[in-house]
Structure formats: structure tokens, C-alpha cells
Amino acid sequence: MRKPIIAGNWKMHKTVAESLELVNALKPLVAGVTNVEIVVAPTFTALAFVSQVVGGSNIALAAQNMYWEDSGAFTGEISPLMLKDVGCEYVILGHSERRQYFGETNETVNHKVKAAHVHGLKPIVCVGERLEQREAGIAHDVIRDHIVHGLAGLTAAEMLESVIAYEPVWAIGTGKTATPDQAQDVHAFIRGLLTEIFSADVADQVRIQYGGSVKPENVSELMAQPDVDGGLVGGASLRADLFAQIVKH
Numbered sequence: 269m270r271k272p273i274i275a276g277n278w279k280m281h282k283t284v285a286e287s288l289e290l291v292n293a294l295k296p297l298v299a300g301v302t303n304v305e306i307v308v309a310p311t312f313t314a315l316a317f318v319s320q321v322v323g324g325s326n327i328a329l330a331a332q333n334m335y336w337e338d339s340g341a342f343t344g345e346i347s348p349l350m351l352k353d354v355g356c357e358y359v360i361l362g363h364s365e366r367r368q369y370f371g372e373t374n375e376t377v378n379h380k381v382k383a384a385h386v387h388g389l390k391p392i393v394c395v396g397e398r399l400e401q402r403e404a405g406i407a408h409d410v411i412r413d414h415i416v417h418g419l420a421g422l423t424a425a426e427m428l429e430s431v432i433a434y435e436p437v438w439a440i441g442t443g444k445t446a447t448p449d450q451a452q453d454v455h456a457f458i459r460g461l462l463t464e465i466f467s468a469d470v471a472d473q474v475r476i477q478y479g480g481s482v483k484p485e486n487v488s489e490l491m492a493q494p495d496v497d498g499g500l501v502g503g504a505s506l507r508a509d510l511f512a513q514i515v516k517h
């Protein structure tokens with residue numbers, strides 16, 4: 269039985285003070301929730317502060333990116349050790365915004381995913397097609413590429429400690445959500461790939477989140493799909509009331 273996982277990706281939003289305000293508002297709203305794993309992903313500068321607030325609670329901490337080396341002359345980068353140091357349990361990797369604006373490729377994502385596992389960080393690996401790829405009928409091919417190359421070389425045990433987020437790029441920040449059928453189609457396709465690469469047993473246990481304009485109004489029908497195991501929420505995670513409604517849908 270897969271425990272649903274709902275994560276808020278705060279992207280490049282909120283100062284430390286604003287982040288603390290948000291997480292302090294969220295914490296009591298979701299305090300009783302035990303049937304959903306709750307994750308928040310603040311900016312790097314807010315991680316250590318938010319960590320103090322969520323420590324010992326039912327809210328886990330995630331970073332939005334990292335580099336794969338432990339330390340060294342890599343100006344501007346953050347290592348897995350540093351994320352562990354501030355209490356991160358998860359790290360979002362391969363987000364489409366990183367692929368689009370910062371040159372991430374399946375290969376760099378794969379380095380990062382492996383490094384996360386070396387340090388006991390659980391990666392949330394993002395995959396998803398762009399609008400023109402969906403219109404050209406190659407959405408499944410793009411996702412196969414993201415999965416096969418992004419997860420190359422992982423052991424079954426590492427795969428079980430990973431989460432996949434399907435985020436169709438055309439649904440991110442656009443208010444245009446994938447229909448439940450569209451999401452289910454791709455989620456089932458991803459689970460099929462995991463069966464091919466790992467095993468039916470592994471595929472059955474890995475959680476696959478949907479991301480792209482998730483809101484209180486659409487979360488229930490998305491989560492009702494058999495292969496949708498959670499959400500990766502952008503805009504609506506910036507408001508404690510909306511994010512709590514999504515968690516408690």
C-alpha cells in the first residue's frame with residue numbers, strides 16, 4: 269500500500285521571515301494528518317530556519333536542487349552533505365524549470381539522483397513532456413527517456429527510496445491541469461517502465477506524484493486515479509490554507 273505524498277515546491281519565493289510565517293501557519297493546520305506524507309521545499313536560504321520549525325513534526329523538509337559532489341571548488345553549489353546537515357529528508361531533482369533554464373539533462377539528473385542516495389537523501393525525480401512534444405504525440409517517448417536515463421544504474425533498494433513526480437510542462441503555473449485521465453495514462457506508463465527496469469514488486473511500491481496546477485478544487489479527482497500517489501504543488505503551496513486543503517482533500 270503506497271502512502272500518498274504531497275509536497276509543496278516553494279520555488280524562488282519567500283524570504284526567511286515569509287517562509288517562517290508560512291510554515292508556522294501550515295503546521296497547526298495539518299497537525300493531525302497521518303495518512304499523507306507532507307513535505308515542504310523552501311529556498312536554500314530558508315532551509316535551516318524552516319527545519320527548526322518542522323523538526324519532530326509530521327512535515328518533512330526538501331531542497332529544490334543540489335550538486336552531486338560532497339564538497340570542493342564548485343562556486344554557488346550546495347552539496348548533499350549540506351542538505352543533510354540542515355535536516356533535509358528529500359531533494360527535488362530534474363524539475364522542468366531546471367532543465368529549461370539551467371541546462372539540466374538526464375545525465376546530470378542521474379548524477380544527482382545517485383549522489384542523493386549515497387547520502388541517504390530521497391530524491392523526488394521530476395519528469396514530463398512539453399506542450400509541443402505532447403502535440404507531436406511523443407509524450408511517452410520523452411518520459412521514457414527521462415526515466416530510463418535519469419534513473420540509470422539505481423538499485424532496487426534505491427528506487428524504493430525514490431519518488432517520481434510527473435509534471436507535464438504545459439500544466440505548470442498555467443492553471444491548465446492535466447485531466448485525471450491524462451495523468452493516469454502517464455502514471456500507468458511510468459509504472460510499466462519501472463516494472464520493465466526493476467520489477468513488478470518495486471513498481472508497485474514506488475510513489476508517483478502529479479504536479480501542474482494542483483489546487484484544492486482538482487486534487488481529489490487526481491488522487492482518485494489508481495496510479496496517482498500524491499502531488500507536487502507549486503503556486504497553491506505558497507498559501508498555508510490552500511496547501512492544507514490539498515493535503516486534507
Ligand code: 13P
Pocket residue numbers: 277363435439440441442443479480481482500501502503504
Ligand atoms: P504549479 O502548481 O504552480 O503549477 O507548479 C507545479 C510545479 O512545478 C511543482 O513543482
